[in-house]
Amino acid sequence: MKIAAIQMRSGPDPKVNLAALEPLLAEAAAAGARYVLTPEVTMAFAENRAGLAEVAAPFDADPQLQRVGELAAQHGMYVHVGSLAVPVEDGRFANRSVLFGPDGATIATYDKIHLFDATIAGLNAYRESDTYRGGEIAVTAPVDEFILGMAICYDMRFPQLFHALAQAGAGLMAVPAAFTVPTGQAHWHVLLRARAIETGSYVIAAAQGGQHANGRETYGHSLIIDPWGRIVAELDHDAPGILVADIAADQVADARARIPALANTRPFAGPQALPL
Numbered sequence: 001m002k003i004a005a006i007q008m009r010s011g012p013d014p015k016v017n018l019a020a021l022e023p024l025l026a027e028a029a030a031a032g033a034r035y036v037l038t039p040e041v042t043m044a045f046a047e048n049r050a051g052l053a054e055v056a057a058p059f060d061a062d063p064q065l066q067r068v069g070e071l072a073a074q075h076g077m078y079v080h081v082g083s084l085a086v087p088v089e090d091g092r093f094a095n096r097s098v099l100f101g102p103d104g105a106t107i108a109t110y111d112k113i114h115l116f117d118a119t120i121a122g123l124n125a126y127r128e129s130d131t132y133r134g135g136e137i138a139v140t141a142p143v144d145e146f147i148l149g150m151a152i153c154y155d156m157r158f159p160q161l162f163h164a165l166a167q168a169g170a171g172l173m174a175v176p177a178a179f180t181v182p183t184g185q186a187h188w189h190v191l192l193r194a195r196a197i198e199t200g201s202y203v204i205a206a207a208q209g210g211q212h213a214n215g216r217e218t219y220g221h222s223l224i225i226d227p228w229g230r231i232v233a234e235l236d237h238d239a240p241g242i243l244v245a246d247i248a249a250d251q252v253a254d255a256r257a258r259i260p261a262l263a264n265t266r267p268f269a270g271p272q273a274l275p276l
C-alpha cells in the first residue's frame, strides 16, 4: 500500500489552507497513494483562541472539512486530516483528527489526548489547554489491510498510548504535528523512531513547517518510518510538499517476530519504594 504525508505551512484562514491542500492531495493521488495524512491544525493555525473562534465551524457544518470528504471520494483514497479545531461545549476546542474513507464517508475521529502545556527556553510558554480540551479515548480505524492508530503531535511523547494502540492491532501509527524548531531538532526523529521500534509499527508523521503568519515557526521534516525503525522517506526541510512510501503488512509481522516485545509484555506490581 502506498501512503503519503503532506507537509504544510498553514495560516489562520481555512479557505487559504484548503486551497493549498487541494493540489497536494491531487499530487498524492497521482503518485498512487491509498492513504494520505495532513499535519496538525491543517485548516487553521491561529494566533490565539479568539482567532480560532472566528473561523472554527461546528463539526457537522464545516465547509472545508466537507470539501476534503468530497476530494477523498473523487480521488478514491483515504484522507486523514491530521487535525482541525472543533468547538466544544465549554468554549474551548477539540484538536480533532478526522479520517475519511475512499468513498468520502467519515470513518473515525480522534481528539488529541495530551495537550502541550510547556515552557521551552527561548520560546513562549505554550498553554494548549487554555484553547483546547483534551480527548479521553484512544482510537484505531481500519485502512485496507492495516489498522491505523491515531495520535497527534505532543502525543508522540507518551509511549503508553502507542503501546495501547499496537495492543489493539494497529500497525500504522499516524502522527500529524506542528512541532517547535528547538524540540524538533532535539527530539523529533528519535522519538518517532522509538515509537516505531517499540511497537513494531510503521509511523507516518505529517508536519507543519516554516514561518507561519501567526508568528510561530515549526520544524517540518515529515517522515515515514518502517517497523524496524528505519526512516524510509523524509522531507529534509520545512517547505510544503508531499512524501510517499510503500508499506507492507508483512514488515510489521516480521519486525514483531524478530523482537516480540509486544507479545512479551507482562503486567507488574509496584514500583516498591525500597528500603521499606
Ligand SMILES: O=C(O)CNC(=O)[C@H](CS)NC(=O)CCC(=O)C(=O)O
Residues within 6 Å of the ligand: 040, 041, 044, 045, 046, 116, 126, 127, 128, 153, 154, 157, 178, 179, 180, 183, 184
Ligand atoms: O496551538 C495550535 O493552534 C496548534 N497546536 C500546536 O501547535 C501544538 C500545541 S501548542 N503543538 C505541539 O503539540 C508541539 C509539541 C512539541 O513541539 C513538542 O512536544 O516538543
